[in-house]
Amino acid sequence: MPQPQQANVRNRLLRAMAPEDFARLQPHLETMAVQMREPMIAPDRPVEELFFVESGIVSITTGHDESRIEVGMVGREGLVGAAPVLLHADRTPHLHFVQVSGEVLSIGREPFCDAVEASAALRRLLLRYVHTVMIQAAQTAHAHAALGLEGRLARWLLMCHDRVDGDELTLTHEFLSMMLGVQRAGVTLTLQNLEGAGRIRAKRRRIEVLDREKLRALTNGSYGVPEAEYARLIEGR
Amino acid sequence: MPRYFFHLRHGPGPDGLARDPEGDDLTGPAEVRARALAVARDLIVRTRLHAVPDWFACAFEVTDAQGRPVMTVPFSDTVTEDDEA
Numbered sequence: 001m002p003q004p005q006q007a008n009v010r011n012r013l014l015r016a017m018a019p020e021d022f023a024r025l026q027p028h029l030e031t032m033a034v035q036m037r038e039p040m041i042a043p044d045r046p047v048e049e050l051f052f053v054e055s056g057i058v059s060i061t062t063g064h065d066e067s068r069i070e071v072g073m074v075g076r077e078g079l080v081g082a083a084p085v086l087l088h089a090d091r092t093p094h095l096h097f098v099q100v101s102g103e104v105l106s107i108g109r110e111p112f113c114d115a116v117e118a119s120a121a122l123r124r125l126l127l128r129y130v131h132t133v134m135i136q137a138a139q140t141a142h143a144h145a146a147l148g149l150e151g152r153l154a155r156w157l158l159m160c161h162d163r164v165d166g167d168e169l170t171l172t173h174e175f176l177s178m179m180l181g182v183q184r185a186g187v188t189l190t191l192q193n194l195e196g197a198g199r200i201r202a203k204r205r206r207i208e209v210l211d212r213e214k215l216r217a218l219t220n221g222s223y224g225v226p227e228a229e230y231a232r233l234i235e236g237r
Numbered sequence: 238m239p240r241y242f243f244h245l246r247h248g249p250g251p252d253g254l255a256r257d258p259e260g261d262d263l264t265g266p267a268e269v270r271a272r273a274l275a276v277a278r279d280l281i282v283r284t285r286l287h288a289v290p291d292w293f294a295c296a297f298e299v300t301d302a303q304g305r306p307v308m309t310v311p312f313s314d315t316v317t318e319d320d321e322a
Contacts, residue, residue: 150287150288173259182283182284185243188255188257189245189255189286189289190288192256193288204258
């Protein structure tokens with residue numbers, strides 16, 4: 001497969017970086033298809049590969065099995081593994097797994113670190129990205145403490161919608177209940193209410209986003225903060 | 238194992254029932270009741286939902302895979318269960 005070109009990649013970090021920085025990474029990038037539930041980074045193991053997401057969504061979760069809760073969501077705006085590697089932590093206690101199947105560009109830790117060592121501009125861009133990841137986790141903590149389930153679910157649907165093509169999200173209530181750390185019956189009831197208010201259309205294993213502004217109104221300002229930081233710091237908007 | 242569906246009754250009429258589209262595989266009625274009570278307890282203790290001002294007014298209406306009623310478990314049963322045990 002030919003090496004990806006900067007003009008053709010969908011990952012927003014790769015698109016935002018200087019052409020000479022993209023050129024440092026390019027020879028080491030490998031296109032990979034990833035499937036739902038596939039682990040990308042295992043907890044407490046050295047991170048040997050990083051992944052620029054081209055399509056699909058990767059979830060970062062804390063806890064074990066029954067108590068697992070999502071603390072981060074990475075789509076085409078992001079780089080899976082950025083925080084532990086750029087902050088020289090070598091590993092992370094959090095599981096990173098594929099939530100929506102898609103495509104990633106993988107790169108080995110060593111060539112990635114060599115490129116970052118060689119370019120202050122690249123390091124700056126990627127550290128700014130890590131900042132937005134931290135803001136996203138903080139906003140998630142805020143949402144858990146400050147919002148009812150309606151607001152948290154609305155925020156989650158908006159974040160998911162930002163990262164897929166089209167308006168339809170393929171997910172089960174069971175999966176949503178795991179991500180939000182709540183009983184499935186609570187998710188089912190809340191989806192029914194969101195649907196009644198014309199914000200979404202819920203079908204079996206699928207949710208269609210109908211009205212983003214109405215969803216956003218439920219989030220009480222907890223959606224949009226990391227997104228705005230990303231636009232400001234990474235894309236200069 | 239048979240599959241049971243835990244529909245959540247939170248108000249009157251068809252709009253007051255959140256239908257469970259996915260269900261759970263459980264061994265039988267004893268496990269169904271235990272699951273309903275465990276889920277109800279967790280909802281009461283941890284879940285804030287503006288649409289449900291009072292979890293104790295809710296109930297699980299459980300059906301089997303053919304849609305036949307299996308049992309109704311009011312959330313208020315979570316309070317008495319410990320005394321019975």
